[in-house]
Amino acid sequence: MYGGNDKSLERLVEDVLKTVIGQDEAVRWICGFLDAASARSRIISERRVDSLSMPRMGSALIVGPTASGKTHMLKTVAKQSGMLFMEIDASAMTAEGYKGASFSSQWVRAAAALGDNPNKNLIVFVDEVDKMFAASQFREVSPVYDLLKPLEGGIIEGGDGSEREPRFYLDCDRCVFVLAGAFTGIEEIIASRLGISRSVTGFAPAPRRDGGEGPATEEALRAQLTLEDIEKWGAPRELVGRISTVRFLSALGENDLREIVRRNKVVEYRRMLPSGTAFVIDDSAEDLLVANALAAHYGARFINQQINGVFCGELRYQLGQRDDVVGVALTARDGKLAFDLAYGVRKPADEGPDQSEDDVLTASLGYGLLWCVHTYIDAHGFVEETDDWSVLLDDGIAFAAALLCLTARDYASGKIKPAQDYTLAEIALLIALASLLHDWFPHEDQNVDGLCALLSMAEWDCVPTCPLDLLFGQLRNGRRYIPSGEQGEDVQREGSWSWQPSNMVRNGDGLRPAECGGLRRGQDGALDCFEEFMDFSVETRREAVERLAFRLTYCCG
Numbered sequence: 170m171y172g173g174n175d176k177s178l179e180r181l182v183e184d185v186l187k188t189v190i191g192q193d194e195a196v197r198w199i200c201g202f203l204d205a206a207s208a209r210s211r212i213i214s215e216r217r218v219d220s221l222s223m224p225r226m227g228s229a230l231i232v233g234p235t236a237s238g239k240t241h242m243l244k245t246v247a248k249q250s251g252m253l254f255m256e257i258d259a260s261a262m263t264a265e266g267y268k269g270a271s272f273s274s275q276w277v278r279a280a281a282a283l284g285d286n287p288n289k290n291l292i293v294f295v296d297e298v299d300k301m302f303a304a305s306q307f308r309e310v311s312p313v314y315d316l317l318k319p320l321e322g323g324i325i326e327g328g329d330g331s332e333r334e335p336r337f338y339l340d341c342d343r344c345v346f347v348l349a350g351a352f353t354g355i356e357e358i359i360a361s362r363l364g365i366s367r368s369v370t371g372f373a374p375a376p377r378r379d380g381g382e383g384p385a386t387e388e389a390l391r392a393q394l395t396l397e398d399i400e401k402w403g404a405p406r407e408l409v410g411r412i413s414t415v416r417f418l419s420a421l422g423e424n425d426l427r428e429i430v431r432r433n434k435v436v437e438y439r440r441m442l443p444s445g446t447a448f449v450i451d452d453s454a455e456d457l458l459v460a461n462a463l464a465a466h467y468g469a470r471f472i473n474q475q476i477n478g479v480f481c482g483e484l485r486y487q488l489g490q491r492d493d494v495v496g497v498a499l500t501a502r503d504g505k506l507a508f509d510l511a512y513g514v515r516k517p518a519d520e521g522p523d524q525s526e527d528d529v530l531t532a533s534l535g536y537g538l539l540w541c542v543h544t545y546i547d548a549h550g551f552v553e554e555t556d557d558w559s560v561l562l563d564d565g566i567a568f569a570a571a572l573l574c575l576t577a578r579d580y581a582s583g584k585i586k587p588a589q590d591y592t593l594a595e596i597a598l599l600i601a602l603a604s605l606l607h608d609w610f611p612h613e614d615q616n617v618d619g620l621c622a623l624l625s626m627a628e629w630d631c632v633p634t635c636p637l638d639l640l641f642g643q644l645r646n647g648r649r650y651i652p653s654g655e656q657g658e659d660v661q662r663e664g665s666w667s668w669q670p671s672n673m674v675r676n677g678d679g680l681r682p683a684e685c686g687g688l689r690r691g692q693d694g695a696l697d698c699f700e701e702f703m704d705f706s707v708e709t710r711r712e713a714v715e716r717l718a719f720r721l722t723y724c725c726g
Contacts, residue, residue, distance in 0.1 A: 176250065178204050184249040186689060188433060189242050191425025195231075195418050199246055199347075202229055202414060206345045207252075207290055213342050220322050220342050226413050228320045228346040230298075232355070232394055233418030236468025239349045242418075243294050252345075253282050253291040259348075260300040262312040272315040273327055273337075279344065280337035291344045293319075299350030302403045313405060320346055320411035348412070356390040358398045365390070391417045421468045426459045429469050434476060441480055443488065446495055447511070453501035479506050569599050572720045594713035597702040598627070604695035605641070608676055621721055627714045638703065643671035644696045647682040 176184070182200050189196055209226045212218050233239050240256070247254035257275050275293075283291055301313055318325050319341045326338045394417045400409045421429070430450055439448040450458070462471040479499060487510065488494060496511035602623045606615045626637040643649050649671045670683035675693070682688055688696055702710065 181246075181250055183689070185242070185245050189238060189245050190429045190432065191421045192238055192242055192418060195416060196242060196246070198416055199229070199231075199242065200250075202226075203246065203250065203252070203292070203345055206413075210290055210342055225322065225411070227322055227341065227344065228348065228411060228413050230396075230399065230412050230415040231347060231349040231418055232352050232391065232399075232415065233349070234420045234468075235351055235466075236470045237418045237420055238469070239418060240294070240296060241469075243292060243347060243349075247292050251289065253286055253289050254294065255279055255282060255291060256294045256296060258297055259295050259312075259350075260297040262301060262315075272312060272319075276319070276325065276327070276339045277337045280339040283340060283343055293344050293346045295346065295348045297350055298348045298404075299352045299402075302350075302405075313408060316346075317407055317411065319344070320408065352399070352402055355394070355398055355402050356387045358401050359390045359393055359395075362395075362398060362401075363390070363393065388419050392419070420466075423459055423463060426462050426469065426472065427455060430455050430458055430472060433469075434472060438476060438480065442497060443492075443494070446497060448497050448499075450499045451501075454499040454506060457501040457504070457506060475506060479508055484508050568603055569596055572599070594702055594705045594709050595716050597698045598624075598710075598713050599717055601641075601695050601698035601702055604698060608693070608695055609644075609673055610676075617721065621718075624714065624718060624721070627710070641696060641699045643673050644682050644688050644693055645700075647671050647685065647687040649673075 178200060181204075182197055185196050185200065186193060206226045209223055213220050213223060231239050244254060244256075246252075255275070255278060257272075262272055279291055279293060283289070295316070298313075319339070322341050324338060324340050324342075326336060394415060396409050396412060396415055399412075399415065400406055435448060435450055439446070442448055458472050458475055461475060462468060465471045467474075476499065484497065491512075493512045494510050495513040498509045498511070500507050500509055602620055605623065606619050610619065623637065623640075626635070626640060628635060628637075639650050647670065648668045650668055671681075672683070674681050680688075702713070705713070
């Protein structure tokens with residue numbers, strides 16, 4: 170992408186969706202818009218084309234309720250694309266020449282950022298524009314008109330009004346302006362335009378005056394938002410005419426909030442704990458966090474507030490008093506958030522550069538699984554030998570705990586050897602295989618023989634790749650690699666083998682990876698664990714396979 174890094178549009182969307190939850194369509198839209206805007210900027214710069222002869226493609230308006238993820242999405246897109254990012258709170262702006270913050274002072278910052286980074290473009294995120302539009306109706310002079318020239322494009326010059334600041338020259342064709350706001354009450358304007366009455370008694374929406382049966386819910390109405398509605402709400406016609414496109418962001422639903430808890434909050438709050446300390450959020454805490462967030466209508470922000478109440482309270486004091494806490498579990502008791510602690514010898518963290526989001530997620534998942542196994546053992550005691558190991562496969566944690574008890578026990582002391590006896594690679598592989606059997610294979614295959622059959626596919630000396638990786642690749646990519654003699658003419662042939670849509674179907678919900686273009690991190694437990702396993706070196710993976718094969722033979726053979 171011109172003005173950022175060299176990622177393809179598809180790769181950019183994929184990277185953004187790793188941490189932006191519940192706004193898949195909006196992410197694809199904003200990434201496509203930024204890519205097009207950057208292409209326009211590149212043509213103007215490289216071909217010396219007059220910007221007036223190009224289509225306007227430098228500004229967008231996002232309308233979405235509080236905590237729908239507008240700011241988080243834009244910051245993540247900027248980070249992953251390599252573009253510069255600057256945020257402006259429009260509600261705090263005053264008109265040029267009046268006391269307070271002005272847009273001119275912001276353009277000084279923008280010009281300086283572009284001057285220091287001649288090969289990058291800048292995302293100018295103007296938040297809370299709806300409050301500025303509303304206030305402009307009661308002011309004789311409004312700062313909203315100071316946005317008109319920048320949105321027009323070209324180069325603007327000026328100063329912030331002080332003698333100490335130098336004049337700025339801002340190339341607006343290297344800027345992408347994204348305006349955002351909640352626009353509370355705009356659904357009434359949309360309903361009026363569509364001929365839908367919102368003044369009804371009871372729960373059913375009134376019929377449309379045009380005889381149609383369109384829904385009159387707030388979200389359904391906002392999804393039909395137009396720039397005409399923005400103008401009627403209070404935005405000046407001159408500014409609305411300069412906006413290239415408009416997009417509505419829906420509120421985050423229950424499934425979105427659950428995914429945020431599982432994928433984002435566990436990683437974020439683990440960073441607040443001492444290095445080497447695991448952090449998990451159990452099902453009861455997740456249910457409470459999501460239910461309260463939905464009731465409060467504040468989305469992920471209220472999830473943060475709830476967890477902060479625990480982290481800033483008694484937990485903080487206990488962590489300060491002890492240095493043997495190796496795990497923290499957020500739970501719920503009597504309708505309130507609480508926490509449980511696990512004690513032991515904390516593994517010192519290796520010194521090194523900051524980890525990426527994927528690295529942190531991987532580490533969190535690995536230590537979390539390892540801790541869950543030892544917590545299970547603490548809660549249930551030693552797991553004795555059983556005649557039917559297949560029963561335990563319904564719960565990968567229970568199966569892993571049983572294997573560890575019977576293969577790592579110090580019989581002289583009657584205790585389990587240190588946690589490190591189970592390597593992160595080994596437990597990630599075991600949980601991945603157990604989950605794959607339970608979630609994706611028929612019931613008759615969900616036994617130890619099936620587990621051993623999957624383990625036998627973990628051969629990293631194979632060419633072109635490991636058979637087990639190809640199997641999990643059907644979940645990741647929605648495709649399978651099979652002999653081409655069975656295929657039709659439209660299949661891409663590669664030697665005697667070819668790619669075909671995967672026929673795998675997840676038990677329970679019937680999800681087909683082939684129909685959704687493959688699964689991403691956080692969408693399937695088996696794939697998540699296997700992706701972590703594949704992050705280890707080939708030598709570590711081989712050792713984990715050998716150790717796991719020994720455990721299965723020792724206990725189940």
